[in-house]
Amino acid sequence: MAARMAFSKSTAEMGMLLILDGEEYEEGLQNRAGPRKVVWFANDLEETEPQNVAAFKAWLVENGARIHPDVLFEPVQSGFNVVACNDVPADSTVVSIPFSLAVTPALSRTALETLFRAVGGVPPSLDQLSERELLCIYLCMHWIADPSNPEYALRHAPYIGTLPSAEKLRTPLHFTSPELEAFRGSNLYGATIDRRRDWEAEWQQCRAIVSVANPSWGDAFTWDKYLTASTYLSSRAFPSTILSETPTLVTTPSSYPVLLPGIDALNHARAHPVSWVITNSTNASRTSTHAEPSISLVIHSPTPRGAELLNNYGPKPNAELILGYGFSLPNNPDDTIVLKIGGPSVASPSHSQSTAGPARGRWEVGRCARRAEPVWEAVLSAVRSQIGGDDEDEEYDGEGSIEDALCAADMLAEMAQNLYDRLPPFPPVREAEMRPEVVQMLEHYLEGQRDILQSLVTFAREKEARALQRARVQGLDIVDEEDEEEEG
Secondary structure: OOOOOOOOHHHHHOEEEOOOOOHHHHHHHHHHOOOOOOOOOOOOOOOOOOOOHHHHHHHHOOOOEEEEOEEEEEEOOEEEEEOOOOOOOEEEEEEEEHHHOEEEEEHHHHHHHHHHHHHHOOEEEEOOHHHHHHHHHHHHHHHOOOOHHHOOOOHHHHHHHHOOOOHHHOHHHHHHHHHHHOOOOOOHHHHHHHHHHHOOOOOHHHHHHHHHHHHHHHOOOOHHHHHOOOOOHHHHEEHHHHOOOOOOOOOOOOOEEEOEEEEEEEEOOOOOEEEEEOOOOOEOOOEEEEEEEEEEEOOOOOOOOOOOOOOHHHHHHHHHHHHHOOOOOOEEEEEEEEEEOOOOOOOOHHHHHHHOOOOOOOEEEHHHOOOOHHHHHHHHHHHHHHHOOOOOOOOOOOOOHHHHHHHHHHHHHHHHHHHHOOOOOOOOOOHHHHHHHHHHHHHHHHHHHHHHHHHHHHHHHHHHHHHHHHHHHHOOOOOOOHHHHHHH
């Protein structure tokens, strides 16, 4: 019986489905849209496409990939958009590539070992490198060594040749000083500083390894090259779970990034209905014919001629989209803010906090105070520890004592308000020195952060009102300590 990946309600609501077996997929389509037959063409490359795109498409087909005949790469400021040169009906397979074309850590390691042996001497050990670092070095070496040399095993030059150049990248590590400064006071500003520190440390380690193999290559292994390669991974890589027997876009502790040439060319549209189909098929390349699994991207909505063919990266907040991809969405329903609550009395996330991150004292809250309850539990626990709320004489139930709840509500509201007040202004002071697309990202990001923090203040005040109502029911007289001191 064909296997199908189970998916959560939230994934279904996002219009995204991952299907394991191609036969079952075809049967499902027939049930939905009537019988259909997919015909693949070795289509002539469009004369309007740049030469690097023509070379990339030819390389894909040469290596067993299949591209829909109506796919056209259209040059834009940020690189390329993938558009339909004719009407593309619903449930069309846009691109399909064999697993062997994916850029994986295993492929990168093998290629680098081959490359370093080709220049003589003892190749350096790659064991201390992470999967991400292996991919970054592999990409960088296409710009440093000669990828046309067959002894070097650098086989992805046609793919890399279509990726946006460094000056077209818009992630925060590519911001100008005034642009980055406009985010000061936000979580995204701190995340950018942390990422630069981490990536620079990786670069130093990787450059040392490359220098052992070839000192001149080490000199050419610059920070700018490593930053560009790292940004390709943050903006284009999929988790390795997408290539598993039960494909999913959910990362796990054991998953790692992989690049899927051709499939990663499509831009993101939230809630766009797409499928990822894993099949075992015959790879009919010019050099061999053998059974090999492949991954295909199927778009379930029709795309009219001239419109962009779009993918669905899954639900992502603007903080992640800006930091990793270099774009944002207006009024993004998936926006979140990360809250960190320090101190030894803060408990780890409870079972109800299963989706907010594994780190101790770290919570992720969405719009309308979504997932705020575990934050409340943590603040209430901290308050009870500080003021001795475990005394047997205190009135206590699942919401905590009335005094504890009032203190926790004030603490949570004050924390959220302080974060709100620290956010940078919009419009930014130096807007004239910023690129319009960065100004737009700042606007989208701040709108989401302010909305979430306002909802968190409201959430805290509702907790306060509930505690006051409990006090009235019990006939208790609540006196504000500050007012009492002023009267005294």
